[in-house]
Amino acid sequence: MAAKSQSYKKKITRQLYFSNLLSCAELSHKIDKSLSLTTKILNELIAEGIVIETGYAPSSGGRRPLMYSLKPDILYTVSVAMDQFFTRIAIMDMQNKHVRPVEKFELRLADNPMAISALTDKIEYVIEQSGVSRTKIAGIGIGMPGFVDAQQGLNYSFLQTKGESITGYIAKRTKLTAYIENDSGIVGLAELKFGAARNRRNAMVINIGWGVGLGMILEGALFRGDNGFAGEFSHIPLFNNGKLCSCGKSGCLETETSLFVIVEKAKEGIQAGRVTVLKTLLSGREEDLEKDAETIIFSAGKGDRFAIELLSEAGYNIGRGIAILIHLLNPGIVVLSGRGALAGKIWQAPIQQALNEHCIPRLAINTEICISTLGYEAELIGSAALVMEKFGETIKKGYKPERAINTMNNGV
Incomplete structure (x- = not known):
């Protein structure tokens, strides 16, 4: 029962991240669970300091429902937006706001065997400078150009690694789960979820x-x-x-x-x-x-x-x-x-x-x-959404670090 409870909490966390504000009835519908069970899980999340009550919905006739949202600082994502020449990295909270200024640097991808190492070094630097504990980071989302196989964690155009996936390499170095997606797919995801x-x-x-x-x-x-x-x-x-x-x-x-x-x-x-x-x-x-x-x-x-x-x-x-x-x-x-x-x-x-x-x-x-x-911010937002879209799912391939999504008993 405890494992199921943690799964429901993760589902509610995902829904509140993407929707920002939801009533208990709306959450019940979205996670396809009974109203009574959803209410119980919500109360547990409130007690754990993960979810907050944000007042009543505007009146549309009848009783106004109580609305819920996530505490912005309960969880973070590392968002990476890459193109052929430049890369941006941001630490983002549950409202897609930057914890610190975006780190922007030149990183040429073509014919650059050191690109994957340089990228990972910079991700590590940004995490350290942010002051955010890794236990509160849900994962690293990366949008990148090229022919990207997100399931295998490979890019057939850039960031070639020797017998290892890009996601596996970055996860091993950072001790955080990494996800990759084609940059235009990431921009599409941002527009679908928030734009x-x-x-x-x-x-x-x-x-x-x-x-x-x-x-x-x-x-x-x-x-x-x-x-x-x-x-x-x-x-x-x-x-x-x-x-x-x-x-x-x-x-x-x-x-x-x-x-x-x-x-x-x-x-x-x-x-x-x-x-x-x-x-x-x-x-x-x-x-x-x-x-x-x-x-x-x-x-x-x-x-x-x-x-x-x-x-x-x-x-x-x-x-x-x-x-x-x-x-x-x-x-x-x-x-x-x-x-x-x-x-x-x-x-x-x-x-x-x-x-x-x-x-x-x-x-x-x-x-x-x-x-x-969303404009130029779209890829960073989409990279965060990529992480939260996968939030709490079992990783079938690659490295499996201990991280925030596996510590729901002590908060999310």
Whole structure:
């Protein structure tokens, strides 16, 4: 009975993390247990200082239910957001708030055999600097680019290890359970749980960054495909431009739409004599790639015609790709998320123009195109959600450290 009680507590903890506020009746429905049992478990969690009462729900006629939430500091996640060039690490509480400033550093993944060691060293550093006890950390969630097999803990593109999974390597070093997922899948998970795709049955989440990824939400759940490789939107072959893509093929969507390509086109335009404020703002140095991308987005928001033109051209081509998604999957909403979402509504007009030209009106008319409110924070939030989605589950493969989720008798 004790083991079952701990399992129910973990289920309630998960539900309160994702929903923030729930009544006892709502929790009973979500964990599929009787109201009396749910009430008993809730009272135990309150006595243990894990759950708190937060007042009554707004009146909708009849008796108002008492609402419950988690104490923010009862549990933490280590959230890691990676791209090909830069990595961010955050310690987050149960309200997805940062315990300390985000640790951001350059970490080149391509042809870097030391990347996995450098990443783990930095994770260790961030945990130590946070002052958070490892017994209160539910796990490490990592979003990363490449062909990621989340079940096996492997990335077939980056972070190669010798005969060991990435998750096993990190878990052994940190004594914490680690989970990995493709970065665009992570962004999709964030939007599904906390963002614009919440409570939406079918949604496509476009992750605009150094590539153009896709998180696919089908029938209310993140769709990963047979091996976890679903959503390689960047590599739809749309162009006969002869440009080599990072995947080794040519003419992929990424070759005309990524932020990397936008920066390169900006430099070419400046050299060709285009009149733009970017001429004095872009450094053009490889080490300033991230700063230059943000400068273009910022300048477009301030009305620079050349910057707007660069984003609009990329947006139109992204729209061509979205037209294919609409024809195949008929989503109710397409969310523009990730780093590139900082450009906001500048994307919408060219994407809509592409849909007008390339999409059957009857299919496109009910698909909403919206900008994420999570933006660049989405991958960090999604990495935390990845940990909590697995909270309390048995790990069938890899290292099994003692950690917070196994100490429910002394708190969560």
